[in-house]
Amino acid sequence: MARKPFFGGNWKCNGTQESVDKLVKILNDAKDVDGSKIDVVVAPTLIHLAKVHESLRKDFHVSAQNFVAESGAYTGEVSVSMLKDIGLHYAIVGHSERRSLYHETDEVAAHKVKVAVDAGLTAIACIGETLQEREENKTNEVTTRQLQAYANVIKDWDKVVIAYEPVWAIGTGKVATPQQAQQVHADLREWLRKNVSEEVADKVRILYGGSVKGDNAEVLIKEKDIDGFLVGGASLTADFIKILKSGL
Numbered sequence: 001m002a003r004k005p006f007f008g009g010n011w012k013c014n015g016t017q018e019s020v021d022k023l024v025k026i027l028n029d030a031k032d033v034d035g036s037k038i039d040v041v042v043a044p045t046l047i048h049l050a051k052v053h054e055s056l057r058k059d060f061h062v063s064a065q066n067f068v069a070e071s072g073a074y075t076g077e078v079s080v081s082m083l084k085d086i087g088l089h090y091a092i093v094g095h096s097e098r099r100s101l102y103h104e105t106d107e108v109a110a111h112k113v114k115v116a117v118d119a120g121l122t123a124i125a126c127i128g129e130t131l132q133e134r135e136e137n138k139t140n141e142v143t144t145r146q147l148q149a150y151a152n153v154i155k156d157w158d159k160v161v162i163a164y165e166p167v168w169a170i171g172t173g174k175v176a177t178p179q180q181a182q183q184v185h186a187d188l189r190e191w192l193r194k195n196v197s198e199e200v201a202d203k204v205r206i207l208y209g210g211s212v213k214g215d216n217a218e219v220l221i222k223e224k225d226i227d228g229f230l231v232g233g234a235s236l237t238a239d240f241i242k243i244l245k246s247g248l
């Protein structure tokens, strides 16, 4: 089954009004990247979400990096209702930085996926092992445990994209080899086949994330089970356009 390539740009806690305008201009000017052929979704900080949503070309999309709940008494947070209210359709959930810095467990991440999907958003649900876990040969155990938590609550898999992001590759410049990434993606797809359904295993997009750049994207995306990327650092520069072109 042909899966539409998906490219996420996670801007993390970066940007000023000026740099965000420049970045949007780079994306808007990339006329040779056709958003009907690939899904392009960028995730600015909460403070820049509405501005980017208004100024970004309409064949590209905007995602939140996080939210707290449907709505309610959560001082300092943003809700799914607010994301919907400004017209967003995506939210990143379970990023390793949320897990390590804000102690979000598998269950918290899974609950957020449920809240997002129930509200009609598409969740970009992240999983990935630490270096220690990889060295202890626990990659499969950890990633499938994280995936199981999501699977426990997901009813509509059309509203979910999985992002496999080995923690040791995020922001480190140490990219997984195409073989290492493909192996994990194939294992995840096999897990979905056995534990969810053939149909979901065939259609769900599994992104790779971790030090993806313009010059390694092309070889990674050639792998059969890699359907696109979640990109951090390189999504803040024009290099992101080169990454997008790997999917065309």
Ligand code: PEP
Binding pocket: 010, 165, 169, 170, 171, 172, 173, 209, 210, 211, 212, 230, 231, 232, 233, 234
């Ligand atoms: C990320 O934060 O999701 C990520 C993959 O970052 P980087 O591309 O900088 O490694």
